[in-house]
Amino acid sequence: MxxxxxxxxxxxxxxxxxxxxxxxxxxxxxxxxxxxxxxxxxxxxxxxxxxxxxxxERGAARQDLTYGAPVPARSDHTVLVGMTDSEWHGKGIRGRLLQPEGARAPLPPGVDHFPKKGEMVVSPALKELLASDGAKLLRERIPDRITGTIGETGLVGSQELAYYAGADTLVATKNSSRVVRLTAFGDRHPTTERxxxxxxxxxxxxxxxxxxxxxxxxxxxxxxxxxxxxxxxxxxxxxxxxxxxxxxxxxxxxxxxxxxxxxxxxxxxxxxxxxxxxxxxxxxxxxxxxxxxxxxxxxxxxxxxxxxxxxxxxxxxxxxxxxxxxxxxxxxxxxxxxxxxxxxxxxxxxxxxxxxxxxxxxxxxxxxxxxxxxxxxxxxxxxxxxxxxxxxxxxxxxxxxxxxxxxxxxxxxxxxxxxxxxxxxxxxxxxxxxxxxxxxxxxxxxKDTGRDPQRASMEIDLSDRSRVAVAAREFARTEGVQASVAISTGGLGDKRHDPATTSGITVGDCTALRELAHLPSCRDGDVFVLPGKDDDAALRAFRRPGRHGFLDPTYSEGEPGKEVPWTIPAGLRHATARKDALQESSGLLLTPSALPAKAWPTLYHQVYIRLDLSVPDADEHVRTAAARVDRLANAWHWSMTEQSxxxxxxxxxxxxxxxxxxxxxxxxxxxxxxxxxxxxxxxxxxxxxxxxxxxxxxxxxxxxxxxxxxxxxxxxxxxxxxxxxxxxxxxxxxxxxxxxxxxxxxxxxxxxxxxxxxxxxxxxxxxxxxxxxxxx
Known part of the structure; x- marks a missing residue:
């Protein structure tokens, strides 16, 4: 050629x-x-x-989830981060509360200063959304004053909705998934999977x-x-x-x-x-x-x-x-x-x-x-x-x-x-x-979640373990809520530390317990036993009236000193599980007055909501009410399946x-x-x-x-x-x-x-x- x-x-x-x-x-x-x-x-x-x-890279640089890693000690280089993620009309909102614990506390990417209590820095898209006419409920949910915007390095997309707000009451514990203590933002231990x-x-x-x-x-x-x-x-x-x-x-x-x-x-x-x-x-x-x-x-x-x-x-x-x-x-x-x-x-x-x-x-x-x-x-x-x-x-x-x-x-x-x-x-x-x-x-x-949206439309997981009664009252008067029940869960062990036998406990009023099991009759003060599929002889023996145990027992990696002694009361009656129970439960079912007052902070609290779908933005009303009760509450819709x-x-x-x-x-x-x-x-x-x-x-x-x-x-x-x-x-x-x-x-x-x-x-x-x- x-x-x-x-x-x-x-x-x-x-x-x-x-x-x-x-x-x-x-x-x-x-x-x-x-x-x-x-x-x-x-x-x-x-x-x-x-x-x-x-x-x-952007997502990894701002990573603040520790996935069970040890909580670092408080120092001049640490910051507390609270998770306040939410949703607005199906679009996710990434929310974080920041509480610096020292002068050298790390800042998240895209943020040049820590907002004070009542202040926040937001993404440009969220700033525009909050200023719009139809975002009244969202402004009630995120009431902080905007003092700045998040830079491009702190966002994964130009239209992402995100904010960082100031806080002064956050507390980090080893078992907390809503508040973490960090010495630096970013994924320090990336995992590689096949x-x-x-x-x-x-x-x-x-x-x-x-x-x-x-x-x-x-x-x-x-x-x-x-x-x-x-x-x-x-x-x-x-x-x-x-x-x-x-x-x-x-x-x-x-x-x-x-x-x-x-x-x-x-x-x-x-x-x-x-x-x-x-x-x-x-x-x-x-x-x-x-x-x-x-x-x-x-x-x-x-x-x-x-x-x-x-x-x-x-x-x-x-x-x-x-x-x-x-x-x-x-x-x-x-x-x-x-x-x-x-x-x-x-x-x-x-x-x-x-x-x-x-x-x-x-x-x-x-x-x-x-x-x-x-x-x-x-x-x-x-x-x-x-x-x-x-x-x-x-x-x-x-x-x-x-x-x-x-x-x-x-x-x-x-x-x-x-x-x-x-x-x-x-x-x-x-x-x-x-x-x-x-x-x-x-x-x-x-995969099948095992949840039936016909039984409950939404679930709210509260981080503040002392606010369940307040939440129940708040949701009862929230627009768009047809019904709501509050259920608290915890554990009972046969020993204070590292128990050999443990039983779950579920606390709720009679209406709430009937959403989990068939009860012979119920009034405040009653205690029921709900057998589980995998109960053994030791567990059945432990759940007898008069047996002593400890609520919230401590394990080797836990924080000791918070165990609450409790004796299983007389008059224990049997209940049978509902096939369409709101949550899978077994063990002891307690009405509120049967639980010692000092044991309430040891429980985890969920509120199940059934929405009136004829009310416009009913789910947005619920999320706003949840944020008023507990800024760290996690509200999410129930669905029968979830995808990878x-x-x-x-x-x-x-x-x-x-x-x-x-x-x-x-x-x-x-x-x-x-x-x-x-x-x-x-x-x-x-x-x-x-x-x-x-x-x-x-x-x-x-x-x-x-x-x-x-x-x-x-x-x-x-x-x-x-x-x-x-x-x-x-x-x-x-x-x-x-x-x-x-x-x-x-x-x-x-x-x-x-x-x-x-x-x-x-x-x-x-x-x-x-x-x-x-x-x-």
Whole structure:
């Protein structure tokens, strides 16, 4: 290969692209916009590793949960931190109370001073929310005066709701989970756990499935205006260029569009980077500084896009004969062969087959085989679709005039029609496979909580063990509360220190105890025994009337001196557990007056709330009431199931990526449709000049879009279901198809194409004018 000749010819093509007059510039702009949209999404993807790393780094730097680590001694370098997390209309609020214990107490990241009692520093998003008209309840819940804002280094996202408030009454104990003493913020003892092979597999498939349509769109964008370009190249043959030189010049024109597309995509990315700091998608937000692409990946995009433009053009030109007197393109082509097109998906299946049945117990999945197999299956859609469109449209026949115009156009240029819908077909195939995979393994990342939301809507865990009576009264008069019961729990041991036998105790009034067990009768002062499934002879003997024990016994790592002696009273009666008990209980059930007054601080207190769902913001009223009673109270909704945070984060990332890809699909299809209409301007004008109705031409354009997209979506369903079934087999999960979701995804792809087609109708009407016959 002569490098100098290649460079000269490619450079000549670049010059032609920029000096080709109005037609050349229009084609350049269309190509640049199409490529630029794809480059924007590619650059966004190259920034994802930095986004994830930055969020993890920010979260680790402000870590203040000790997870049972020893409580450090009070010193000039310690600070007490109280957890006051809350929620506002489903969005989490990270709240902390700060109480420095010395002049050198550590500050959390993003905070330059400790707020005093009654003061707080807040995130910009929370400051804006608190100033809004609809946040009255939230202002009552967080009444402190704002004295500053949290810097970017102390937040994981631009739209995060967070605050640090001052305090002076916090107390840290070894068993406290709501108040901790720290010598420094940050995770000092990070734990590493074995990565879940299934989650890694899902992550790889998500990236491949989202990026493959982008690559397909870029490959299609560099071929915009191909017919006009090929006719212009015929003139070069008249002045002596051979066919190879002509192809290289054509590749140079495509290279120019790709390079301009890189610049346009970079500008789009920089604009989007700034906008990203002010938006939130599915509860996730980022700072613009997070969106710094990896230099190596960005360089790969900068090299791969122009190289792909040259390669795609050279391959496309192999089917075109450019002669001095014209372009031989419209002659009847040989039928497309099917056998080699089937090799791509079959090779993909062959790469994935060795990993079938792996699951979690047979080691990690081979990342290269996963990426290669999924990529070949999805790319196989782009290889099979032109054959499928050609085979079907060749058999289409009689119909209305608009149908005949559309069918004839498809028969003459089935490859162009297939190329237009390749991207949407690949996207839908990947989406169907991902939906099957996520739905299939969802149960593996979802566990039953054992809680029935019909029995209680919310639970409030109080940190102040002396405030249970106050809480009961407060919630009884809170708007939106239908019913509430307070239940306290603790332990009884046979010895003061390190007891050999222990029994749980549950304290509540008769109404509360009846939410846990069936009682023969009840009045204040009664004590009941509730047998457990695992009770042994020693435990049954210990729970007899007259036996002495100690409430809140001390263990070797606990703080001694707080044990309360107590004797099990006479008149102990038996109770039987309810199947729908508010909480799983066994041991002794006590009414309030049966417990010594000095034992109340040793108990843990929960309040169960049943909401009146007809009251607007009932749960927000409850959270505000809980904060008035106990600033450190933890209020949360009951649900029957809960999901792994890693699984939900990956699913959220998939949704965010799917939104971006759908936006790219719509924009790129619109650009492609406009380019196709521009190519056919003279033909449309000629038909109108000869009396063809505009309505007929409009319907023909709709048919030309509908037929390829219908075939593309059918092929996408077949490939997507196949890939989804293989991925489920690889995770050792039963194959199941949620047809409603599959049809919804397919319909979403059709809606995008339909919307693009409707948006292209106004330009179509403008093109259908006799003035379009004018030429220079």
């Amino acid at each position: 002569n490098v100098r000749q290649w460079s000269r010819d490619l450079g000549l093509g670049v010059r032609f692209a920029f000096t080709g007059g109005r037609e050349g510039w229009v084609r350049m702009v269309l190509t640049a916009v199409g490529v630029g949209l794809g480059v924007t999404l590619l650059l966004l993807t190259t920034a994802l590793p930095n986004v994830l790393a930055a969020r993890d 990565a879940d092979p299934v989650l890694i597999l899902m992550t790889l498939v998500v990236f491949v499935a989202l990026l493959t349509p982008v690559a397909v769109f870029i490959a299609a964008a560099v071929r915009f205006g191909g017919e006009r370009r090929d006719r212009r190249l015929a003139a070069l043959r008249l002045v002596g260029s051979d066919s190879r030189m002509t192809r290289r010049i054509a590749a140079g024109e495509a290279l120019a569009g790709a390079l301009l597309g890189l610049a346009v995509g970079t500008v789009f990315f920089l604009i989007g980077r700034q906008v990203a700091g002010s938006v939130e998608v599915l509860g996730e937000s980022v700072f613009p500084s997070y969106l710094d692409p990896s230099p190596a990946l960005a360089a790969l995009v900068a090299v791969a896009v122009p190289a792909a433009a040259v390669l795609v053009t050279l391959l496309a030109m192999r089917g075109v004969v450019v002669e001095p007197l014209g372009v031989v393109r419209t002659a009847k082509q040989a039928r497309r062969r099917l056998w080699w097109r089937l090799l791509l998906p079959l090779a993909g299946l062959g790469m994935l087959y060795p990993m079938i049945g792996n699951g979690r117990s047979h080691g990690d999945f081979n990342q290269y085989l996963v990426i290669g197999g999924v990529l070949l299956l999805l790319v196989g859609v782009t290889a099979l679709l032109p054959w499928l469109v050609e085979a079907v449209v060749a058999r289409l026949g009689a119909g209305g005039l608009s149908w005949q115009l559309a069918v004839r156009r498809l028969q003459l240029s089935s490859g162009t029609a297939a190329r237009m819908v390749n991207g949407i077909a690949v996207a839908v195939a990947g989406a169907i496979a991902l939906q099957m995979l996520f739905a299939g393994v969802e149960s593996q990342y979802t 945070t890693k699984y939900t984060s990956l699913r959220t990332g998939l949704f965010v990526g799917a939104v971006c890809v759908l936006a790219l699909i719509g924009a790129s299809l619109l650009v492609s449709q406009l380019e196709q209409l521009r190519e056919r301007r003279k033909l449309l004008s000629s038909l109108v000049a000869f009396g063809t109705r505009r309505r007929t031409l409009g319907l023909s354009v709709l048919w030309q879009t509908a037929v390829p997209i219908a075939l593309g979506l059918l092929l996408a369903m077949a490939v997507g279901l196949t890939l989804g079934a293989v991925l489920l087999k690889m995770t050792d999960t039963a194959v199941a198809v949620d047809w409603s979701s599959v049809l919804a995804l397919t319909g979403a792809g059709a809606v995008v194409v339909l919307a693009v087609t409707l948006l292209s109708l106004p330009p179509l009407v403008r093109l259908m004018r006799p003035e379009g016959l004018r030429t220079e």
